Amino acid sequence: MRNNHKRFAFGKNWQAFSERSLTKERFQQFKDSFKALMHGIDMQNKEFIDIGFGQGLALISALQMGANVTGIDIDENNIQALENTCRKIGCHKTPEHRICSILNDSFVESNKHQFDIVHSWGVLHHTGNMSKALENGCRLVAKDGLFICSIYNKHWSSPIWNWIKLLYNRSPGTVKKIFILFFYPILLFAKIAVTRKNPYKKERGMDFYYDVVDWVGGYPYEYASINDMLRTVQSKGFRPIRVNPAIVPTGCNEFVFKKE
Ligand SMILES: C[S@@+](CC[C@H](N)C(=O)[O-])C[C@H]1O[C@@H](n2cnc3c(N)ncnc32)[C@H](O)[C@@H]1O
Known part of the structure; x- marks a missing residue:
């Protein structure tokens, strides 16, 4: 995997979130957002894959909604995060998962057209290679299946954030802490200014502090406008059925595509 030495440790952040911050109430908030994204989609007995399962909230929600689920992620620390999440919310069984990259062609080749829902x-x-990751994600979708993803929105500040994230990941631990202390209040006030809502009431059951760490550290980082995404995924034989624009300008746009 290229840029490995500059890669953000997502798994450690998800482990800390699932251990210290996740509650049953937060899980319910996540599930409500997930259900809204999946609105009108029959999950019962559908083959569902979550690419980059992280703390496992989508994987567990899809399982509870009746899907046959499997998750992949490249970060081994997310296995512990998923287990923490299961323990916190009282799962009957840990969803199937494996450590694997979506950029792994042999995984994609042996699982192509296998999933009704690719999330x-x-x-x-x-x-580190969004174009290939999108291509590989689409290849997993079965006939008449769905490709559901969220991608960072393109904004004038996106190239600046790219440098900040790179710098963060090249810095030693104490400097990383200073980055977070510096950006925490800035992001807090920016969120209030844009949304006019309590920034601590996070969408998807998330936690403001761990989201700041994820945002400042999240590298490699790429982004795309809504139109870029529509063009790219449509050219692979998919039709958009829903687009939810990001709440903040550098946030994630959500897309639901159906394979034609
Ligand atoms: C911001 S987190 C999102 C986690 C989760 N999907 C969510 O909605 O909260 C990004 C996740 O993508 C994973 N990831 C990064 N590159 C990946 C790759 N090439 N293949 C699979 N997962 C990857 C990271 O390890 C991390 O868990």
Whole structure:
């Protein structure tokens, strides 16, 4: 995997979130957002894959909604995060998962057209090769299946954030802490200014602090406008059925595509 030495440790952040911050209430908030994204989609007995399962909330929600689920992620620390999540919310069984990259061609080749629902929230822009990750994600979708993803929106500040994230990941631990202390209040006030809502009431059951760490550190980082995404995924034989624009300008746009 290229840029490995500059890669953000997502798994450690998800481990800390699932251990210290996740509650049953937060899980319910996540599930409500997930159900809204999946609105009108029959999950019962559907083959569902979550690319970049992270803390496992989507994987567990899909399982509870009746799907046959499997998750992949490149970060081994996310296995512990998934287990923490299961323990916190009282799962009957840990969803199937494996450590594997969406950029792994042999995985994609042996699983192509296998999944009714391919879901990947906030992941493909962190792979180091978003174009290939999108291509590989689409290849997993079965006939008449769905490709559901969220991708960071393109904004004038996106190239600046790219440098900040790179710098963060090249810095030693104490400097990383200073980055977070510096950006925490800035992001807090920016969120209030844009949304006019309590920034601590996070979408998807998330936690403001761990989201700041994820945002400042999340590297590799790529982004795309809504139109770029529509053009790219449509050219692979998919039709958009829903687009939810990001709440903040550099946030994630959500897309639901159907394979034609
Ligand atoms: C921002 S987190 C999103 C986690 C989760 N999907 C969510 O919605 O909260 C990004 C995740 O993508 C994973 N990831 C990064 N590159 C990947 C790759 N090439 N293949 C699979 N997962 C990857 C990271 O390890 C991390 O867990």
